[in-house]
Amino acid sequence: MKKSGRKQGVFTLFFSVLLAITVIFTSIMPVSAKQSQMTMTKEVGSKVAITLHYYRFDNKYDDWDIWAWAPEGVAFALDSQDEFGKKGTIAFENVSEETPIGFIVRKSDWSQKEGNADRFVDKSKLKSDGTGDIYVIEGVDTVYTTLASAQKAIADLKKPRVTTAKFDSLNTVSFETNQKITKKDKFTIQRYHGVRKIPVKSVKLDKDGMGGTLVLKNNMLPDKTYTLEVQGLDKKEITIGELYNSESFTKQYTYEGQLGALYQKSKTKFVFWSPTADNVSIAFYGKDGKNTEKIASTLAMKRSKNGVWTATKKGNLDGTYYTYEV
DSSP states (O other): OHHHHHHHHHHHHHHHHHHHHHHHHHHTSOHHHHHHHHHHHHOOOEEEEEEEEEEOTTOOOTTEEEEEESSSEEEEEOOEEOSSSEEEEEEEEEEOTTOOOEEEEEETTSSOBSSSSOEEOOGGGSOTTSEEEEEEETTOOOOBSSHHHHHHHHHHHTSSBEEEEEEEETTEEEEEESSOOOTTSOEEEEETTTTEEEOEEEEEEOTTSSEEEEEESSOOOTTSOEEEEETTSBOEEOBOTTGGGSHHHHHHHOOOSOOEEEEOSSEEEEEEEOTTOSOOEEEEEEETTSSOSSOOEEEEOEEOGGGEEEEEEESOOTTEEEEEEO
16 A cells, blocks of 8 residues: 555656646747747638629620629629729638638629529639639630630630520520621521421511521420521520410410329329420339339330320339339
């Protein structure tokens, strides 16, 4: 017992001396080292100053500015000009590595904006001091990080072309171009998956000759892809546009019957609505929660009226898992 107590006393003395040395070392640590430690602890982010360059083909920049967030939203002016177009600086302080920097180029009253989705700065492209340049082009979703790549994109976009084309109904297409056209020009609508040309019934041009509306002789098929080509201009794929809201689409593709799996003990009829699909099948899996990850069999569906697809599978499918493959 005495021997053990002696060891404990020696250990206590050693620990006390070590603690005293630590306190003395801390007290004589240089002030600069202490400040450095405090700075590292308190720093939560860094400053960024990103120059956004904006190009418009019409050179009209009135009321356009930048709305940016990181994460709080702030408006920044496009208040100067360079060889590219208008420019402004997105500036934030205390931006951590995890905080995304988002931005929208817009009219200050939000009546117009560039792009259909929010855009974000690629922070990996910024310099170590938080500065950098990004380039935005009217009507283009891509955010460029070099002047050369942005200028090349503009040069390509200035080539004579159809800039937009969309279906307004099953037999009408509205479009815009980047140069004037006349009714004497040839208008061609072509369907993929068969390379078939669709006859144009009539052409109505806008007053400025930079677009118009085409009326087709026949209705388009929603499951096919179409392009518009105007004589002398690069062609453009025609998007769905307002097709689904048109009276002609509603009239032809409205279906008021039952959809889904119409179960009977001896068979099940499947009814699926998808006017835009070119193929639909059903994948069957296991039953009652078993083997639900591996496909056991498939069944092709047949197109019916009103954009409806149908198929019938014999047997009792009670408890069977299935999915539609479009």
